Amino acid sequence: MGQTFSEKVLGAKARKTVKAGEIVTVSPDYILTHDNSAAIIQEFRKLEIERVKCAEKIVIVLDHVVPASSEKYAQNHKDIREFVREQGIPHFFDVHHGICHQVFAENGFALPGKLILGADSHTTSYGALGAFSAGIGRSEAASVWATDGIWLKVPETIRIEMNGKFPAMVSAKDVILKIIGDEGADRANYKAVEFAGPAAKNLSLASRLVMANMAAEMGAKNGYFAPDEKTISWLEGRTQGEFDVVVSDSDADYGAILNYDLATIEPQVACPHTVDNVRPVSEVQGTPFHQAIIGTCTNGRIEDLRVAAKIMKGKKIHPGVRVLVIPASRREYIQALQEGELETLVSAGCLVLNPGCGPCLGAHQGILAPGEVAISTANRNFRGRMGSRDSAIYLASPATVAASALEGKIADPRKYE
Amino acid sequence: MSKGKVWKYGDDVNTDVIFPGKYTYSVLDPAEMAKHALEDLDPEFAHKVKPGDIVVAGKNFGCGSSREQAATCLKFAGVQAVIAKSFARIFFRNAINQGLPVVQCSEAVDNVESGEKISIDFAAGQIKGEKGIFTFAPLPEFILRILDSGGLIPYIKKKKIEREKNLGDKNA
Structure with missing residues (x-):
């Protein structure tokens, strides 16, 4: 029996052959933290x-x-900058660079075959580039800074075979929402999700990042796309170093194989208050809603x-809503x-915010009042996430959110084709 | 282990309702975190929870964000342990790293009610409730050591002190 990608990467790090279920102690290639570095520094000091x-x-990106x-x-950011100087941390990205997952990827840290840990649940994103990347907590991040080691359980892998081509105005966001809706928010808990099949090869790197990012919403430890010529050419001129492409063996042992035909997927919407509460846009x-968000x-x-621009070109957003672009x-x-x-987008009436997490986690820049509803291209719609516990969030693709922004109510983007 | 009162909730209790995102970078003191525990799920909880109480929930407890405060706030609210049908992986790790015991036991979840007093024997892997005794597989030894130390940071610190002491003894 062959090995999965995850078994190979963790086995190489542990210097032995490993199978799903085993616990290994390994040393990561990179460890990502963001604004939470301030709290992680406090834990590190305790040691x-x-x-x-x-x-x-260590890679630190201020974005939250x-x-x-x-x-x-401000004090948190100041403490982080001082720590970066004190410890001589070379990879520090201050407030003007953007969201950690995009900054990490576009600066060439997310590389095929690498083991990446991040103190953020959406660290799964780097699987889009063929890395093994998983989220951890603050104590563990401090511990990795101090010891360069961590225990990890080798995950079983769910393979998702994708065939067919997207209909117009349907995208990676719709298929990942559909998968999460079908399979549930805990389907991939403790597991790896490998996105494969002919349609996976057709997806742009940006689309792969959408799906690997949202693998976290199925509970996945990591998401993964086998690197191909698109990956290699995307990485050209960006990489931080050498890398080895690692792929699953053709006879690897998968826990489950799921099949999706992209041609049959219509725009999907995750309804309040869970990401797996997914319905087709037609339903x-x-x-109605108050605020739309395109970005994250x-x-x-x-x-x-x-x-989004294609849909809004020459048009105005509905006067009853506000639209944030990030x-x-x-x-x-x-x-x-x-x-x-x-x-x-600005001509259409959108408000462009600086690159960052913005209101996605409810900390600033567009918080929802009680009774307000948002539709967002983000990855999470839990109760109270963007403000009041009496607000609600719908999640959808950029096309669906843009079409909805024009109409002031949730709309099917296919009519704007 | 002493008896604790059960606070029972459903499936997919996420970290946003356990500890809202608006506090994640502004509330850093664990005692303050405890005041917001489960705020968006059960606003009564933080006011009424007593030391030793036990949170019981369905599947996928702690899904969502990696924020460790979700575990910290429960621990500092006095919660003795969380019993669930399953845990989201990052929460599971965070709970252990905060010294908050997590017990996976579907049978117990199905057979205990809010307000009931139950006790947990971690070494034996047993939960005693009004409707009976429910068993669970104890956590691996190395995880129990982290829990016994009060979490990952105290555990690493303890190991560091032991290592330094051993080195000192050898050099003596």
């Missing part, structure tokens, strides 16, 4: 260890509340802004400036 073990493995919205956040269209680490890349990073922002998408 009374003077220096981090491998400063060059940027620029600081209060004195408390929820007409639902899930859908804030140029291909997302392009589709490019995922400064690079995506610049490209959207150069290509004109931002001009189109």
Whole structure:
């Protein structure tokens, strides 16, 4: 019996042959933290260890509340900058770079075959580039800074075979929402999810990032796309170092294999208050809302802004709603400036925020009042996530959110084809 | 282990309702975190929970964000343990790393009610409730050591002190 990608990467790190279910102690290639670095520094200090073990493995991106919205956040950022200087951490990205997952990927840290840990649940994103990447908590991040080691259970793998081509105005967000809706929020708990099949090869890297990012919403430890020529050419000029492409054996032992035909998928909407409460747009269209969000680490890349701009070109958003646009990073922002998408969106009445997490986790920039409803391209719609516990969030693709913004109620984007 | 009162909830209790995102970077003191425990799920909880109480829930407890405060706030609210049908993986790790015992036992979840007093024997893998005794597989030894130390940070610190002491003894 062959091995899965996850068994191979963790086995190589543990220097032995491993099978799903085994526990290994390994040393990561990179460890990502963000604004939570302030709290992680506090934990690290408790250990009374003077220096981090491998400063060059630490990547810190300030993105969750940027620029600081209060004195408390400002102090956190200041503490982090001082720690970065004190410890000589070379990979530090201050408030102007963008969302950690996009910044991490576009700066070439997310590489095939690498083992990446991040103190953020959406660390699963880097599987889009063929890395093994999993989320951890604060204590563990402090512990990895100090010891360069962590225990991990080798996950069983669910393989998702994708065939067919998307209909117009249907995208990666719709298929991942459909999968989560069908399979449930805990389907991949403790497991790896491998996105495969002919249709996986057709997906852009941005689309792969959407799906690997949202693998976290099925509970996955990591998501994965086998690197191909698209991956290698995307990485050209960005990589931080050498890498080895690692792929599952053809006779690998999968826990389950699921099949999806992209041609049959219609736009999907995750309804309040769980990501697996998914319905086709036809069943929820007409639902009124107050705020729309196009952006975040899930859908804030140029291909997302392009589709939104295409739908809104020459039109105005509905006067009853407000629309926030948040490019995922400064690079995506610049490209959207150069290509004109931002001009189109601002002309339509959208408000463009600086690259960052924005209101996604309810900390600042567009908090919801009691009774308010949002539709967002983000990855989570839990009760109270974007503000009041009496607010509600729908999740959808950039196309669906853009179409909805024009109509002031949830709308099917296919009519804007 | 002493008896604790059960607070029972459903499936997919996520970290946003356990500890809302708006507090994640502004509330750093564990005692303060405890005041917001389960705020968006059960606003009564933080006011009424007593030391030793036990949270019981369905499947996928702690899904969502990696925020460790979801475990910290429960621990500092006095929660003795969380019993669930299953745990989301990051919460599972965070709970252990905060020294908050987590017990996976579907049978107990189906057979205990809110307000009931139950006790947990971690070494034997037994939960005693009004309707009977329910068994669970004890956690692996190395995880129990982390829990016994009060969490990952105290555990690493303890190991570091032991290592330094051993080195000192050898050099003496």
